[in-house]
Amino acid sequence: MLNGKMRSGIERNAAEHALVQRVLHGERDAFREIIAQYQKLVYHIVYRLVSDETDREELCQEIFIRVYENLAAFKFQAKLSTWIGRIAYNACINFFKKKRLPIAAPLDREGTAGAETTTGHGMRIDDIGCTPEHLPDAAAEKAELYACLEREIARLPVPYRALITLFHLEEMSLKEIAGVMSLPEGTIKSYLFRARKLLKSRLLTTFAAEDIQ
Protein backbone atom coordinates (compact mmCIF):
# COMPACT_ATOMS: atom_id res chain seq x y z
CA MET A 1 0.00 0.00 0.00
CA LEU A 2 1.45 3.37 -0.99
CA ASN A 3 1.34 6.14 1.56
CA GLY A 4 0.12 9.63 0.63
CA LYS A 5 3.59 11.13 0.26
CA MET A 6 4.76 8.40 -2.11
CA ARG A 7 1.57 8.60 -4.14
CA SER A 8 1.82 12.35 -4.52
CA GLY A 9 5.48 11.91 -5.53
CA ILE A 10 4.52 9.41 -8.22
CA GLU A 11 1.71 11.64 -9.46
CA ARG A 12 4.07 14.63 -9.56
CA ASN A 13 6.64 12.61 -11.52
CA ALA A 14 3.99 11.53 -14.00
CA ALA A 15 2.78 15.11 -14.43
CA GLU A 16 6.35 16.39 -14.90
CA HIS A 17 7.07 13.62 -17.39
CA ALA A 18 3.95 14.44 -19.40
CA LEU A 19 4.75 18.16 -19.38
CA VAL A 20 8.35 17.61 -20.53
CA GLN A 21 7.22 15.22 -23.26
CA ARG A 22 4.76 17.82 -24.55
CA VAL A 23 7.58 20.36 -24.79
CA LEU A 24 9.84 17.84 -26.54
CA HIS A 25 7.08 17.19 -29.06
CA GLY A 26 7.09 20.87 -29.94
CA GLU A 27 4.09 22.06 -27.91
CA ARG A 28 5.00 25.64 -27.18
CA ASP A 29 2.25 26.22 -24.64
CA ALA A 30 3.67 23.41 -22.52
CA PHE A 31 6.85 25.42 -22.12
CA ARG A 32 4.76 28.41 -21.05
CA GLU A 33 3.40 26.14 -18.31
CA ILE A 34 6.95 25.29 -17.24
CA ILE A 35 7.82 28.99 -17.04
CA ALA A 36 4.66 29.75 -15.09
CA GLN A 37 5.29 26.85 -12.70
CA TYR A 38 8.97 27.55 -12.00
CA GLN A 39 9.36 31.31 -12.47
CA LYS A 40 9.01 31.90 -8.73
CA LEU A 41 11.82 29.45 -7.99
CA VAL A 42 14.10 30.94 -10.63
CA TYR A 43 13.33 34.52 -9.70
CA HIS A 44 13.82 33.94 -5.99
CA ILE A 45 17.27 32.46 -6.60
CA VAL A 46 18.27 35.23 -8.99
CA TYR A 47 16.74 37.95 -6.81
CA ARG A 48 18.68 36.88 -3.73
CA LEU A 49 21.97 36.40 -5.57
CA VAL A 50 22.08 39.31 -8.01
CA SER A 51 21.34 42.91 -7.07
CA ASP A 52 20.83 44.70 -10.39
CA GLU A 53 17.30 44.46 -11.82
CA THR A 54 18.43 44.46 -15.48
CA ASP A 55 20.93 41.70 -14.76
CA ARG A 56 18.21 39.75 -12.99
CA GLU A 57 15.87 39.89 -15.98
CA GLU A 58 18.61 38.90 -18.41
CA LEU A 59 19.63 36.02 -16.18
CA CYS A 60 16.05 34.78 -15.83
CA GLN A 61 15.69 34.80 -19.61
CA GLU A 62 18.99 33.00 -20.06
CA ILE A 63 18.03 30.39 -17.47
CA PHE A 64 14.70 29.53 -19.11
CA ILE A 65 16.34 29.37 -22.54
CA ARG A 66 18.92 26.94 -21.12
CA VAL A 67 16.14 24.90 -19.55
CA TYR A 68 14.46 24.66 -22.95
CA GLU A 69 17.63 23.79 -24.83
CA ASN A 70 18.64 21.09 -22.34
CA LEU A 71 15.22 19.63 -21.64
CA ALA A 72 15.92 16.63 -23.90
CA ALA A 73 18.83 15.73 -21.59
CA PHE A 74 16.66 15.76 -18.45
CA LYS A 75 16.42 12.13 -17.33
CA PHE A 76 13.97 12.49 -14.43
CA GLN A 77 16.61 11.32 -11.96
CA ALA A 78 15.73 14.34 -9.82
CA LYS A 79 12.68 16.56 -9.50
CA LEU A 80 12.27 19.05 -12.34
CA SER A 81 12.45 21.83 -9.74
CA THR A 82 15.85 20.58 -8.53
CA TRP A 83 17.16 20.44 -12.10
CA ILE A 84 15.86 23.92 -12.95
CA GLY A 85 17.16 25.23 -9.61
CA ARG A 86 20.61 23.87 -10.46
CA ILE A 87 20.57 25.60 -13.85
CA ALA A 88 19.52 28.86 -12.16
CA TYR A 89 22.16 28.58 -9.44
CA ASN A 90 24.93 27.72 -11.92
CA ALA A 91 23.88 30.60 -14.18
CA CYS A 92 24.22 32.99 -11.22
CA ILE A 93 27.61 31.53 -10.28
CA ASN A 94 28.78 31.94 -13.89
CA PHE A 95 27.50 35.52 -13.82
CA PHE A 96 29.57 36.21 -10.70
CA LYS A 97 32.64 34.62 -12.31
CA LYS A 98 32.17 36.64 -15.49
CA LYS A 99 31.88 39.86 -13.48
CA ARG A 100 34.79 38.75 -11.28
CA LEU A 101 32.67 39.11 -8.14
CA PRO A 102 33.51 37.01 -5.07
CA ILE A 103 31.34 33.94 -4.62
CA ALA A 104 32.32 32.38 -1.33
CA ALA A 105 34.11 35.17 0.47
CA PRO A 106 35.65 33.84 3.68
CA LEU A 107 33.84 35.13 6.71
CA ASP A 108 35.77 37.14 9.24
CA ARG A 109 35.46 36.61 12.97
CA GLU A 110 32.18 38.44 13.15
CA GLY A 111 30.92 36.59 10.12
CA THR A 112 31.15 39.52 7.72
CA ALA A 113 31.57 38.39 4.15
CA GLY A 114 32.56 41.89 3.10
CA ALA A 115 31.85 41.18 -0.54
CA GLU A 116 28.47 42.42 -1.63
CA THR A 117 27.59 45.70 0.02
CA THR A 118 24.30 46.34 -1.69
CA THR A 119 20.90 45.10 -0.64
CA GLY A 120 18.56 43.06 -2.78
CA HIS A 121 16.99 46.36 -3.77
CA GLY A 122 20.23 47.74 -5.11
CA MET A 123 20.61 50.14 -2.16
CA ARG A 124 23.83 50.56 -0.28
CA ILE A 125 23.84 49.34 3.29
CA ASP A 126 24.60 52.83 4.53
CA ASP A 127 21.45 54.12 2.81
CA ILE A 128 19.19 52.29 5.22
CA GLY A 129 18.48 54.01 8.47
CA CYS A 130 18.50 50.81 10.47
CA THR A 131 17.91 52.16 13.92
CA PRO A 132 14.64 51.97 15.82
CA GLU A 133 14.39 55.74 16.32
CA HIS A 134 13.88 56.15 12.56
CA LEU A 135 10.75 54.04 12.68
CA PRO A 136 7.50 56.02 12.94
CA ASP A 137 4.97 53.20 13.35
CA ALA A 138 4.51 49.45 13.37
CA ALA A 139 4.12 49.11 9.58
CA ALA A 140 7.23 51.12 8.92
CA GLU A 141 9.04 49.10 11.56
CA LYS A 142 8.05 45.88 9.84
CA ALA A 143 9.15 47.24 6.46
CA GLU A 144 12.41 48.28 8.01
CA LEU A 145 12.85 44.87 9.56
CA TYR A 146 12.36 43.21 6.17
CA ALA A 147 14.76 45.68 4.56
CA CYS A 148 17.32 44.91 7.24
CA LEU A 149 16.84 41.19 6.77
CA GLU A 150 17.30 41.48 3.00
CA ARG A 151 20.36 43.62 3.58
CA GLU A 152 21.84 41.09 5.95
CA ILE A 153 21.07 38.24 3.55
CA ALA A 154 22.80 40.23 0.80
CA ARG A 155 25.92 40.44 2.98
CA LEU A 156 26.16 36.67 3.28
CA PRO A 157 28.37 34.67 0.90
CA VAL A 158 26.57 33.58 -2.28
CA PRO A 159 26.08 29.90 -1.33
CA TYR A 160 24.53 30.91 2.02
CA ARG A 161 22.10 33.26 0.28
CA ALA A 162 21.09 30.54 -2.13
CA LEU A 163 20.45 27.91 0.48
CA ILE A 164 18.54 30.26 2.81
CA THR A 165 16.27 31.01 -0.16
CA LEU A 166 15.86 27.40 -1.23
CA PHE A 167 15.25 26.11 2.30
CA HIS A 168 12.92 28.78 3.65
CA LEU A 169 11.24 30.28 0.59
CA GLU A 170 11.09 27.25 -1.69
CA GLU A 171 10.82 24.77 1.18
CA MET A 172 13.26 22.38 -0.47
CA SER A 173 14.76 19.55 1.56
CA LEU A 174 18.48 19.50 2.36
CA LYS A 175 18.87 16.65 -0.13
CA GLU A 176 17.25 18.69 -2.91
CA ILE A 177 19.38 21.73 -2.07
CA ALA A 178 22.47 19.51 -2.18
CA GLY A 179 21.35 18.53 -5.70
CA VAL A 180 20.86 22.15 -6.74
CA MET A 181 24.18 23.38 -5.36
CA SER A 182 26.22 20.23 -6.08
CA LEU A 183 27.47 20.08 -2.48
CA PRO A 184 27.28 17.28 0.10
CA GLU A 185 24.16 17.27 2.27
CA GLY A 186 26.27 17.64 5.43
CA THR A 187 27.93 20.78 4.06
CA ILE A 188 24.54 22.25 3.19
CA LYS A 189 23.30 21.57 6.71
CA SER A 190 26.31 23.19 8.36
CA TYR A 191 26.16 26.21 6.00
CA LEU A 192 22.45 26.61 6.79
CA PHE A 193 23.03 26.60 10.55
CA ARG A 194 25.90 29.07 10.23
CA ALA A 195 23.94 31.38 7.92
CA ARG A 196 20.96 31.54 10.27
CA LYS A 197 23.15 32.04 13.33
CA LEU A 198 24.82 34.96 11.55
CA LEU A 199 21.48 36.46 10.54
CA LYS A 200 20.14 36.17 14.06
CA SER A 201 23.13 37.84 15.65
CA ARG A 202 23.22 40.61 13.05
CA LEU A 203 19.51 41.38 13.35
CA LEU A 204 19.84 41.45 17.12
CA THR A 205 22.45 44.18 16.87
CA THR A 206 19.75 46.42 15.39
CA PHE A 207 16.46 45.10 16.71
CA ALA A 208 15.41 43.77 20.09
CA ALA A 209 14.37 40.12 19.97
CA GLU A 210 10.76 41.21 20.73
CA ASP A 211 10.72 43.38 17.58
CA ILE A 212 11.56 40.47 15.29
CA GLN A 213 8.20 39.05 14.32
Add this chain to the structure above:
Amino acid sequence: MKHLTDDELQRYLDSPAAGRNSRMAAHLQTCSRCRHELETYRKLFGLLKSAPETSLSPHVQEEVMRCIEGSPMQRRVSMEGVLFALAVLAGMGIFAYFVVSGAVSLAWSVSPATSTAGTKLLAGLRALTPAALRTPSVFVLALVAPALLYGVDKLFLQKMMKREA
Protein backbone atom coordinates in the same frame (compact mmCIF):
# COMPACT_ATOMS: atom_id res chain seq x y z
CA MET B 1 23.60 24.32 33.60
CA LYS B 2 24.68 23.58 30.05
CA HIS B 3 22.62 25.59 27.58
CA LEU B 4 21.45 24.34 24.19
CA THR B 5 23.72 25.28 21.31
CA ASP B 6 22.58 27.31 18.31
CA ASP B 7 22.71 24.17 16.18
CA GLU B 8 20.52 22.29 18.64
CA LEU B 9 17.98 25.09 18.77
CA GLN B 10 17.82 25.26 14.98
CA ARG B 11 17.53 21.48 14.67
CA TYR B 12 14.73 21.57 17.23
CA LEU B 13 12.74 23.93 15.00
CA ASP B 14 13.66 22.30 11.66
CA SER B 15 12.61 18.77 12.49
CA PRO B 16 10.06 18.74 15.27
CA ALA B 17 10.09 14.95 15.64
CA ALA B 18 13.87 14.55 15.80
CA GLY B 19 14.48 17.77 17.69
CA ARG B 20 12.01 17.16 20.50
CA ASN B 21 14.08 14.60 22.31
CA SER B 22 13.56 14.39 26.02
CA ARG B 23 16.84 16.13 26.93
CA MET B 24 16.12 19.24 24.84
CA ALA B 25 12.46 19.36 25.81
CA ALA B 26 13.28 18.97 29.50
CA HIS B 27 15.95 21.66 29.32
CA LEU B 28 13.66 24.11 27.55
CA GLN B 29 11.03 23.66 30.23
CA THR B 30 13.42 24.82 32.90
CA CYS B 31 15.74 27.29 31.07
CA SER B 32 14.26 30.67 30.23
CA ARG B 33 17.40 31.80 28.39
CA CYS B 34 17.21 28.90 25.93
CA ARG B 35 13.44 29.41 25.52
CA HIS B 36 14.15 33.03 24.66
CA GLU B 37 16.82 32.01 22.12
CA LEU B 38 14.45 29.44 20.64
CA GLU B 39 11.74 32.07 20.31
CA THR B 40 14.15 34.42 18.50
CA TYR B 41 15.05 31.68 16.04
CA ARG B 42 11.35 30.88 15.57
CA LYS B 43 10.68 34.51 14.65
CA LEU B 44 13.67 34.61 12.33
CA PHE B 45 12.49 31.48 10.52
CA GLY B 46 9.05 33.08 10.15
CA LEU B 47 10.64 36.15 8.56
CA LEU B 48 12.75 34.03 6.22
CA LYS B 49 9.64 32.25 5.00
CA SER B 50 8.08 35.52 3.86
CA ALA B 51 8.76 35.91 0.19
CA PRO B 52 10.11 39.26 -0.95
CA GLU B 53 7.39 41.17 -2.75
CA THR B 54 8.87 40.71 -6.16
CA SER B 55 8.00 38.82 -9.30
CA LEU B 56 9.34 38.14 -12.73
CA SER B 57 8.50 40.89 -15.19
CA PRO B 58 5.72 39.72 -17.56
CA HIS B 59 7.71 40.59 -20.65
CA VAL B 60 10.44 38.11 -19.67
CA GLN B 61 8.18 35.14 -20.47
CA GLU B 62 7.31 36.59 -23.89
CA GLU B 63 10.97 37.29 -24.58
CA VAL B 64 11.88 33.70 -23.66
CA MET B 65 9.15 32.33 -25.93
CA ARG B 66 10.41 34.55 -28.77
CA CYS B 67 14.02 33.41 -28.24
CA ILE B 68 13.26 29.68 -28.23
CA GLU B 69 11.78 29.80 -31.73
CA GLY B 70 14.11 27.54 -33.73
CA SER B 71 16.48 27.16 -30.79
CA PRO B 72 18.97 24.25 -30.58
CA MET B 73 16.55 21.77 -28.99
CA GLN B 74 14.32 21.85 -32.07
CA ARG B 75 17.31 21.19 -34.33
CA ARG B 76 18.52 18.58 -31.92
CA VAL B 77 15.30 16.62 -32.17
CA SER B 78 15.34 16.75 -35.97
CA MET B 79 19.03 15.68 -36.00
CA GLU B 80 18.06 12.61 -34.01
CA GLY B 81 15.31 11.95 -36.54
CA VAL B 82 17.76 12.19 -39.46
CA LEU B 83 20.18 9.77 -37.79
CA PHE B 84 17.39 7.33 -37.08
CA ALA B 85 16.15 7.56 -40.67
CA LEU B 86 19.69 6.94 -41.96
CA ALA B 87 20.04 3.86 -39.78
CA VAL B 88 16.71 2.51 -41.05
CA LEU B 89 17.60 3.20 -44.71
CA ALA B 90 21.01 1.55 -44.36
CA GLY B 91 19.40 -1.46 -42.73
CA MET B 92 16.82 -1.74 -45.51
CA GLY B 93 19.58 -1.46 -48.14
CA ILE B 94 21.63 -4.27 -46.61
CA PHE B 95 18.54 -6.40 -46.20
CA ALA B 96 17.58 -5.88 -49.86
CA TYR B 97 21.11 -6.57 -51.11
CA PHE B 98 21.55 -9.82 -49.24
CA VAL B 99 18.00 -11.04 -49.85
CA VAL B 100 18.30 -10.45 -53.59
CA SER B 101 21.78 -11.98 -53.87
CA GLY B 102 20.71 -14.93 -51.71
CA ALA B 103 17.56 -15.47 -53.77
CA VAL B 104 19.54 -15.32 -57.03
CA SER B 105 22.05 -17.90 -55.79
CA LEU B 106 19.23 -20.17 -54.65
CA ALA B 107 17.33 -19.80 -57.95
CA TRP B 108 20.50 -20.44 -59.96
CA SER B 109 21.19 -23.66 -58.05
CA VAL B 110 17.63 -24.90 -58.74
CA SER B 111 17.33 -23.73 -62.34
CA PRO B 112 19.69 -21.28 -64.06
CA ALA B 113 16.91 -20.26 -66.44
CA THR B 114 14.58 -18.99 -63.71
CA SER B 115 17.31 -16.89 -62.19
CA THR B 116 17.64 -14.56 -65.18
CA ALA B 117 15.33 -11.89 -63.78
CA GLY B 118 17.00 -12.07 -60.37
CA THR B 119 20.44 -11.89 -61.94
CA LYS B 120 19.42 -8.77 -63.85
CA LEU B 121 18.08 -7.18 -60.67
CA LEU B 122 21.29 -8.01 -58.79
CA ALA B 123 23.39 -6.64 -61.65
CA GLY B 124 21.29 -3.47 -61.55
CA LEU B 125 21.82 -3.14 -57.81
CA ARG B 126 25.56 -3.70 -58.27
CA ALA B 127 25.72 -1.11 -61.00
CA LEU B 128 24.13 1.42 -58.68
CA THR B 129 26.84 0.97 -56.03
CA PRO B 130 30.57 1.50 -56.58
CA ALA B 131 32.71 -1.66 -56.37
CA ALA B 132 34.48 -0.47 -53.22
CA LEU B 133 31.17 -0.21 -51.39
CA ARG B 134 29.96 -3.67 -52.32
CA THR B 135 31.81 -5.58 -49.62
CA PRO B 136 29.71 -6.79 -46.68
CA SER B 137 31.99 -5.02 -44.17
CA VAL B 138 31.19 -1.64 -45.74
CA PHE B 139 27.49 -2.37 -45.55
CA VAL B 140 27.80 -3.43 -41.95
CA LEU B 141 29.69 -0.20 -41.27
CA ALA B 142 26.97 1.73 -43.07
CA LEU B 143 24.45 0.15 -40.74
CA VAL B 144 26.50 0.64 -37.58
CA ALA B 145 27.72 4.20 -38.23
CA PRO B 146 24.37 6.00 -37.81
CA ALA B 147 23.62 3.88 -34.76
CA LEU B 148 27.04 4.77 -33.36
CA LEU B 149 26.48 8.46 -34.06
CA TYR B 150 23.10 8.23 -32.38
CA GLY B 151 24.67 6.52 -29.37
CA VAL B 152 27.46 9.06 -29.09
CA ASP B 153 24.91 11.84 -29.24
CA LYS B 154 22.74 10.25 -26.57
CA LEU B 155 25.44 9.14 -24.19
CA PHE B 156 28.20 11.66 -24.61
CA LEU B 157 26.97 14.95 -26.04
CA GLN B 158 23.79 15.11 -23.98
CA LYS B 159 25.70 14.19 -20.80
CA MET B 160 28.16 16.97 -21.60
CA MET B 161 25.33 19.46 -22.13
CA LYS B 162 23.71 18.35 -18.89
CA ARG B 163 26.95 18.92 -16.99
CA GLU B 164 27.32 22.30 -18.64
CA ALA B 165 23.80 23.21 -17.61
